[in-house]
Amino acid sequence: QTVVTQEPSFSVSPGGTVTLTCGFNSGSVSPTFYPSWFQQTPGQAPRTLIYNTDTRSSGVPDRFSGSILGNKAALTITGAQANDESSYFCVLYMGSGIWVFGGGTKLTVL
Amino acid sequence: QVQLVESGGGVVRPGVSLRLSCAASGFTFRSFAMHWVRQAPGKGLEWVAFIRSDGNNKYYADSVKGRFTVSRDNSKNTLYLQMNSLRAEDTAVYYCVKDSGYFDYWGQGTLVTVSS
Numbered sequence: 001q002t003v004v005t006q007e008p009s010f011s012v013s014p015g016g017t018v019t020l021t022c023g024f025n026s027g028s029v030s031p032t033f034y035p036s037w038f039q040q041t042p043g044q045a046p047r048t049l050i051y052n053t054d055t056r057s058s059g060v061p062d063r064f065s066g067s068i069l070g071n072k073a074a075l076t077i078t079g080a081q082a083n084d085e086s087s088y089f090c091v092l093y094m095g096s097g098i099w100v101f102g103g104g105t106k107l108t109v110l
Numbered sequence: 111q112v113q114l115v116e117s118g119g120g121v122v123r124p125g126v127s128l129r130l131s132c133a134a135s136g137f138t139f140r141s142f143a144m145h146w147v148r149q150a151p152g153k154g155l156e157w158v159a160f161i162r163s164d165g166n167n168k169y170y171a172d173s174v175k176g177r178f179t180v181s182r183d184n185s186k187n188t189l190y191l192q193m194n195s196l197r198a199e200d201t202a203v204y205y206c207v208k209d210s211g212y213f214d215y216w217g218q219g220t221l222v223t224v225s226s
Contacts, residue, residue, distance in 0.1 A: 051212035097169030099157040
């Protein structure tokens with residue numbers, strides 16, 4: 001069974017930098033998985049932040065960046081703000097028309 | 111501006127069927143593939159289904175394969191999800207998502223509750 005892994009929770013200080021990761025239980029994540037990242041606050045629909053590994057969606061501030069770090073996809077938030085406190089989800093394309101989401105990371109800014 | 115409005119959710123008994131709709135506007139619907147993604151209460155996102163722009167290719171998560179059918183009516187700018195043999199574990203908010211080669215715009219979702 002394909003499992004996409006994310007840290008369940010993370011905390012960052014205001015103004016700090018945090019890197020969230022997105023892994024895959026059967027190997028390494030590469031750009032061929034077209035990793036994307038989404039931000040979601042309670043009661044709201046998800047918002048697309050990053051797609052195709054490192055492309056920011058329209059209107060997303062450049063404090064958010066995507067990359068491949070080692071064998072995982074990564075989302076880095078630089079200069080964290082209070083309103084970055086949200087849940088962050090990644091998704092990977094597994095091929096053959098199948099996508100799998102990670103379990104999400106709840107980010108606390110304190 | 112892009113708008114995706116889901117409807118058709120509600121409270122149903124296990125084993126029954128339900129059809130969700132997603133009305134699209136603000137873009138050329140027939141030119142874009144679409145997804146359904148769901149989120150159980152307090153849980154993460156789960157990809158459910160994908161349909162290409164012309165409706166000729168459809169893909170499903172294993173958890174719904176054989177029970178759910180995705181379709182679209184490009185003349186009505188509407189995406190559908192026919193859900194049969196519903197189970198308690200299908201309880202979730204269902205989102206439709208525009209695909210621009212990636213998960214682009216999300217609707218606000220419609221809640222489906224399966225309970226006896």
